[in-house]
Amino acid sequence: MVTSMGPEHDRAIELRAFDETKSGVKGLVDAGIAQVPRIFVQPPDSVACGEDRADIPAMDLGHANAGPTSHDETARNIGLLEEVIEGSRGFFEQETEDKKGFYTGDLTKRVIHNSNMALYNSVAADWRDSICCSVGPEPPRPEELPEACGEMLMEYSKHVMRPGSCMYELLSKAIGLPQNHLKGMECGKGHSIICHYNPPCQPRLTLGVTKHSENDFLTILLQGQIGGLQVLHENRWIAVPPIPGALVINMGDLLQLITNDKFKSVEHRVMANKRGPRVSVACFFDHIPQPSSRLYGPIKELTSTNNPPIYKETTLPNYTAHYISKGVHGTSALPDFKL
Template identity: 40%
Template structure:
């Protein structure tokens, strides 16, 4: 029979009831990491582990400049195919989003998280069906250490009406940023289709890249960064994630080695998610990643745009054109909505 840690359960409940998140702890002057955020040593980087710092390996950077010129497009598609097969992660530059727009949306999201508690607690909710909610950790359980992170979640952003529910301090910055994200998403849909040897509109017709939601993360300065994580190791569950980050901390697991993924000026980080691995029958990879808490004097902000289908009841399995006698299907069909219900965002 499992023994319930009543003191830890009480700590979790009290933390959630403040509606202030991790930032609230920092504002209250916490000087020691609360027990609920302490991760077991085996999940943390060891002191003598290089964590990718001394490695020659780095996530590929793909330049989308002149993507509509025939020979250049072939080169880009080859680079994208290789990155998708070997890494599941890559940075894209010359994607069409102005740096000023990227800077402003990061500034706006940070502005929300740094509002006084009473100005943002109205958005605090664990009702993940809401179009907009503010929370700390998708689940707070005694059995799972919490991550040192707060999140503003903005869902179903293909519907213009939903922008009005976003806090005013970052609403227009997010609206402007998403105008450009739509174009990047459409561009990548074509490039991924062609990289699979399919017609450029194939993934568009499957409605793989039709929905857009944001997880706007904030990682406050931590008193004991070596004892916790900003994000536990995981892979993403949708089709694609486009990430904007303002500082280091993110790592990707590549060939069983954790590789640092520092921000690149003007770049958008692209990572493939589980559903894209399923429909490509494992040709493209969805890989695990995590966020460390570096010992810094500045908080970290990141904005993850999760791209998926707008049909939650649509079954997805390996694309029939990619299946053959020599390459049989290794995944069963799955309903997108059921798969996504495993993850609270």
């Protein structure tokens, strides 16, 4: 287990020692460490606060898609979201031995539990543990899922498809395309769900999630009721406070690529917090488990002689592989695909 804070330090050895415990950050906390191990310590400029407040746009997707949401339906939705958060928390807080069977660095697995998918090629590790399930277009078999939260995640994935579909329709219309254009490009065909667990931690040393943008088309985030999420807007970090019953929708790199910068991906991070644990559940729209050779580039209807394509075409597996190999360094992989 990694607890050394001495002057001599071999990062690779410490990362390997931490990873091989398969106990994650939760394991460090349970062991009673007194200080944040240095493999998690971020550069000071990465954890600088400077948090501003701003009005975050909100909309009722029930109203946009199928009429106003009733009070009873709102209550049911809030209850479902609370169940998802508690079910996810249950996975991370069960006995360590029950989780180890899912712990892996093999990104081809349908269910992956680990601490930092980019553990070995990041500037500093995030103070988090995660479990990721590929749930579409083909769901995993029941025996592949963790007992603590698998059934709940599959049920949630069915519900989250509705706001995802609605958003694709609204975004298509917003850029002057037919309502079903983005769905016709199979931007919502594949999706995965990832749950993050951020134990309480000393702030301003590490981050719950490092600054990044997503390597997908669209992300729908359920962030629970403990704050910490911030988005970067005009070089300022803006807090996104939790709202009961609300979901946060982020646009990803691939949506920016295919719309030729009509929509911009959202860089964000999660601050470490003395409160907690913080549990969040994100649904990513793009992850297709089987190999796909379909090319995605700027939509032809959005380009012209005066507005030429900005990005080159790429496949989802190619973009994802490049995104992972680049590591989490607080810089987007998208500029590497510019023409």
